[in-house]
Amino acid sequence: MTNLLSVQDVTKVFGGVRAVDGASLLVKEGTVTALIGPNGSGKTTLFNIITGYLKADAGRVEFDGSDVTGSDPGRLYRKGLSRTFQQARIFPQLTVQENLVVAGGYGWRSLFTSRIGRADRERAASLLEEFRLSDISELLASELSYGQRKLLEFAAVLMSEPKLVLLDEPTAGVNPVLIETMERHIRERNAAGITFLIVEHDMTFVMRLCDPVIVLDAGRPIFAGEPSVVQNNALVLDAYLGS
Amino acid sequence: MSIPSVVRGGVFVAVLVTLPMLGLQHWFLNLLVFVLMYATMSSSWNLVGGFAGYPSLGHAGFFGIGAYTLALIFKDQVLATGYEPFLLLPLVGLVGALVGWPIALISMRTRADVFAIVTITFLFVVQTLAFNLHSLTGGSQGTALPIPPFSAAGFELPFYYVMVGLLVFTMGLTFATMRSKLGLSLVSIRADEDKARGVGVRVIGVKVLAFSVSVGITSMVGAVWAYYESFIYPQFAVDPLITIAMVLMTFLGGRGTLWGPVLGAVILESGQQLLTYQLGAVQLYLIAYALIFLVIILLLPRGILPTIEDRLRLRRRRRRTAAAAALPGGPPSSNVADAASMLGRGAT
Numbered sequence: 001m002t003n004l005l006s007v008q009d010v011t012k013v014f015g016g017v018r019a020v021d022g023a024s025l026l027v028k029e030g031t032v033t034a035l036i037g038p039n040g041s042g043k044t045t046l047f048n049i050i051t052g053y054l055k056a057d058a059g060r061v062e063f064d065g066s067d068v069t070g071s072d073p074g075r076l077y078r079k080g081l082s083r084t085f086q087q088a089r090i091f092p093q094l095t096v097q098e099n100l101v102v103a104g105g106y107g108w109r110s111l112f113t114s115r116i117g118r119a120d121r122e123r124a125a126s127l128l129e130e131f132r133l134s135d136i137s138e139l140l141a142s143e144l145s146y147g148q149r150k151l152l153e154f155a156a157v158l159m160s161e162p163k164l165v166l167l168d169e170p171t172a173g174v175n176p177v178l179i180e181t182m183e184r185h186i187r188e189r190n191a192a193g194i195t196f197l198i199v200e201h202d203m204t205f206v207m208r209l210c211d212p213v214i215v216l217d218a219g220r221p222i223f224a225g226e227p228s229v230v231q232n233n234a235l236v237l238d239a240y241l242g243s
Numbered sequence: 244m245s246i247p248s249v250v251r252g253g254v255f256v257a258v259l260v261t262l263p264m265l266g267l268q269h270w271f272l273n274l275l276v277f278v279l280m281y282a283t284m285s286s287s288w289n290l291v292g293g294f295a296g297y298p299s300l301g302h303a304g305f306f307g308i309g310a311y312t313l314a315l316i317f318k319d320q321v322l323a324t325g326y327e328p329f330l331l332l333p334l335v336g337l338v339g340a341l342v343g344w345p346i347a348l349i350s351m352r353t354r355a356d357v358f359a360i361v362t363i364t365f366l367f368v369v370q371t372l373a374f375n376l377h378s379l380t381g382g383s384q385g386t387a388l389p390i391p392p393f394s395a396a397g398f399e400l401p402f403y404y405v406m407v408g409l410l411v412f413t414m415g416l417t418f419a420t421m422r423s424k425l426g427l428s429l430v431s432i433r434a435d436e437d438k439a440r441g442v443g444v445r446v447i448g449v450k451v452l453a454f455s456v457s458v459g460i461t462s463m464v465g466a467v468w469a470y471y472e473s474f475i476y477p478q479f480a481v482d483p484l485i486t487i488a489m490v491l492m493t494f495l496g497g498r499g500t501l502w503g504p505v506l507g508a509v510i511l512e513s514g515q516q517l518l519t520y521q522l523g524a525v526q527l528y529l530i531a532y533a534l535i536f537l538v539i540i541l542l543l544p545r546g547i548l549p550t551i552e553d554r555l556r557l558r559r560r561r562r563r564t565a566a567a568a569a570l571p572g573g574p575p576s577s578n579v580a581d582a583a584s585m586l587g588r589g590a591t
Contacts, residue, residue, distance in 0.1 A: 017550045051441065053437070053441070072440070072552065073441040074440050074444065074446070077442055077443040083441060085438065089433040089435055089437075090435075091325055091430070091435060091438070091439075092434060094427070094430060094431065101424075101427065102424075102439070103443065104443070105442070106424055106445075110424055111425045113425065115421070115427050157442065160292050213533050
């Protein structure tokens with residue numbers, strides 16, 4: 001398997017805090033890779049660097065065979081690197097359907113075409129169907145529950161047919177039934193060829209779904225391997241529980 | 244395009260075109276010209292302030308740029324027909340848009356309140372220049388434009404119809420924007436710009452384009468105003484009150500809507516002019532502005548039209564639910580409820 005994403009010696013300093021400290025990690029194509037670690041270990045900062053929201057002070061990020069260090073989030077998105085946010089960021093003033101369409105990754109010329117064209121509608125419809133949002137496609141996203149927003153955000157980043165999707169805590173704050181739904185969608189999409197990198201605190205979810213698991217502590221990976229091994233690794237236990 | 248919006252637009256244009264044929268008095272036509280100017284400017288402000296959510300306070304600077312551009316083009320000229328300045332309006336618009344482009348590129352790196360401050364700074368820079376570049380603007384003594392050689396009986400009419408044209412153009416542009424992915428992109432920027440950036444919306448290009456078009460239109464209105472006034476002074480050509488009026492009218496009518504800014508302009512500008520005529524106190528409308536602003540913030544934070552729209556939507560939904568409940572066998576089991584319960588949530 002080839003490496004779809006490769007992070008090399010990335011460092012990010014905020015004032016005196018080394019949020020990410022010489023971190024290197026690989027995400028192989030076709031995997032569901034988990035990125036776990038205690039609070040403040042730099043997971044989200046690393047996410048923000050990979051997706052172009054933050055500029056790294058040092059290091060290199062490669063995606064799909066090319067150097068994308070410091071690339072704009074929009075360009076990365078169009079190249080096939082999508083992400084979701086911890087707090088389920090959707091566009092409340094837009095309808096569910098429009099939330100999908102706006103994420104289509106359009107070029108300049110498309111800006112002057114119809115707001116929702118026939119092709120957009122068809123593309124959105126199959127995703128809405130898949131995520132069982134068809135019946136509420138005309139509702140404003142502001143009218144959705146938090147769980148529905150999470151699903152919508154996930155569905156929307158699939159509009160650009162990404163190669164790699166970064167999910168930032170996909171199960172945070174949602175009920176157990178929805179966690180299962182989320183898991184099913186990730187599995188289905190993974191089977192269809194999408195690679196995932198997931199930040200998550202729900203360990204049973206991670207253990208069920210992800211392989212390999214990368215553990216981050218104090219801004220750098222301390223372990224990468226199978227989920228079953230992680231639970232017994234002394235370094236990991238130390239990071240979470242303290243020695 | 245749905246038929247009602249075409250009908251609405253057609254009726255609106257027809258009314259505007261036929262209004263002067265009713266034999267209106269000069270003061271009333273004059274009032275209408277100003278209402279049209281403010282309606283056009285508010286509509287243009289709405290493109291960037293309403294849709295993209297960037298509250299520019301610098302638009303009056305571009306109003307002044309338009310006014311002085313026209314004054315410079317026609318300096319010391321005598322007009323043959325009087326329509327020459329109108330023919331050059333697109334050029335004035337282009338000048339405004341070209342000046343706006345770099346301003347937008349720089350200022351739109353900031354957001355919300357900081358953006359408002361940066362743009363109002365631009366306004367004061369333009370004002371200072373207008374006062375001090377004597378060779379170009381005549382400084383505080385003002386500068387003259389050619390006298391429009393129109394007959395006294397129908398003096399306002401050419402200005403009136405040009406402004407109708409500009410307003411229709413701006414509203415057409417707004418309508419097209421709302422129906423295109425450009426409009427969708429702008430709303431996504433207003434909702435959550437960082438998120439929009441992350442899903443491939445071309446945020447910088449889209450907002451800079453909106454700003455340039457918006458200030459281009461504002462410059463054209465400034466040019467028409469200058470020609471209408473024949474003699475312009477810096478304190479009126481680059482006037483923060485013009486900016487405030489644009490913002491207030493758009494807020495009152497409803498940001499991000501097609502008709503909101505026009506409605507706001509009709510209410511506020513005619514109100515202001517009438518107040519001035521009735522009471523003779525020119526500055527009284529400023530107090531009224533402050534009051535209206537407070538009332539909007541307290542009672543109609545989203546403006547008149549969106550509030551009405553919401554009420555209608557709610558009522559329609561309630562009626563539909565009631566109708567469904569009245570059906571024999573109760574409401575049809577909808578998948579909405581299924582999806583909602585699956586997600587652990589009551590009926591929407």
